Amino acid sequence: MVNPFDTFAIEEAVRIKEKLGGEVVALSMGIPDTERLLRDACSRGADRGVLLSDRAFAGADTLATSYALSLWCRQYEPSLILCGKMAVDGDTAQIGPELAEHLGIPHITDVCEVIDVTREKITVRKDTGEGFEVLECPLPALITVLKDINLPRMASIPGVRYGHEADVQIFTASGLSADLTKVGLSGSPTQVVRTFTPQRSSEALPIEGDLSEIAGRLTDIIKEVL
Numbered sequence: 001m002v003n004p005f006d007t008f009a010i011e012e013a014v015r016i017k018e019k020l021g022g023e024v025v026a027l028s029m030g031i032p033d034t035e036r037l038l039r040d041a042c043s044r045g046a047d048r049g050v051l052l053s054d055r056a057f058a059g060a061d062t063l064a065t066s067y068a069l070s071l072w073c074r075q076y077e078p079s080l081i082l083c084g085k086m087a088v089d090g091d092t093a094q095i096g097p098e099l100a101e102h103l104g105i106p107h108i109t110d111v112c113e114v115i116d117v118t119r120e121k122i123t124v125r126k127d128t129g130e131g132f133e134v135l136e137c138p139l140p141a142l143i144t145v146l147k148d149i150n151l152p153r154m155a156s157i158p159g160v161r162y163g164h165e166a167d168v169q170i171f172t173a174s175g176l177s178a179d180l181t182k183v184g185l186s187g188s189p190t191q192v193v194r195t196f197t198p199q200r201s202s203e204a205l206p207i208e209g210d211l212s213e214i215a216g217r218l219t220d221i222i223k224e225v226l
């Protein structure tokens with residue numbers, strides 16, 4: 001399935017195209033079947049799809065994934081890259097900022113509104129979790145978007161037909177002149193040693209006394225934990 005946050009990124013990109021013109025390219029790194037999802041993006045307004053797919057890319061962590069994505073972006077030089085806030089599997093929210101760093105362009109995360117965009121700059125509202133910031137950034141740039149940013153459109157029947165026939169280009173590692181030490185497992189410094197569900201304790205420990213006694217007891221507890 002298309003990562004839910006990415007449906008909002010696609011919609012926002014299509015809205016920007018409708019305002020300023022240009023082309024929306026849906027880009028993904030994944031298995032060959034991902035082509036189906038890129039066609040879905042085309043049925044919702046993207047002009048074409050690009051799939052990075054190669055056994056050499058398998059086993060990629062976020063660093064190797066963002067490196068591979070950056071190779072295509074370097075060739076195509078998009079004015080604006082829109083990512084979802086995070087993927088609903090890895091959940092790291094690292095790909096967007098890492099991709100921007102690979103490309104040496106500015107990025108803004110957690111965008112909940114595109115206030116204005118021209119060919120030179122973008123003005124957005126960022127949700128900080130505690131409030132909002134209005135930020136302006138020169139293009140080229142990358143933003144990651146939240147689900148509040150828009151209401152994605154449904155694919156129309158002509159849209160679905162377009163998606164079936166849309167151009168989806170497939171690139172391999174050699175087609176992108178990738179440094180093979182930076183892609184796939186060999187380019188992934190993350191080591192997953194084990195996965196587990198963290199234990200949460202709702203145990204409450206009442207601490208009584210005057211302020212200095214409470215502070216002293218808290219210090220002891222912190223020392224015990226550390």
Ligand SMILES: Cc1cc2nc3c(=O)[nH]c(=O)nc-3n(C[C@H](O)[C@H](O)[C@H](O)COP(=O)(O)OP(=O)(O)OC[C@H]3O[C@@H](n4cnc5c(N)ncnc54)[C@H](O)[C@@H]3O)c2cc1C
Pocket residue numbers: 003005006009027028029030058059060061062063065069082083084085086087088089090091092093094095096188190191192
């Ligand atoms: C050691 C290790 C090995 C792994 N091996 C594999 C593997 O063999 N196969 C596999 O499928 N996954 C593998 N993964 C998971 C994979 O690295 C992550 O799914 C991927 O890097 C995205 O990270 P994330 O899910 O945290 O995305 P986030 O950073 O949370 O995603 C944020 C946004 O970035 C964009 N984005 C994320 N991923 C992609 C992508 N692939 N293409 C285009 N845009 C993207 C989207 O817009 C998304 O909304 C592995 C992870 C680790 C740590």
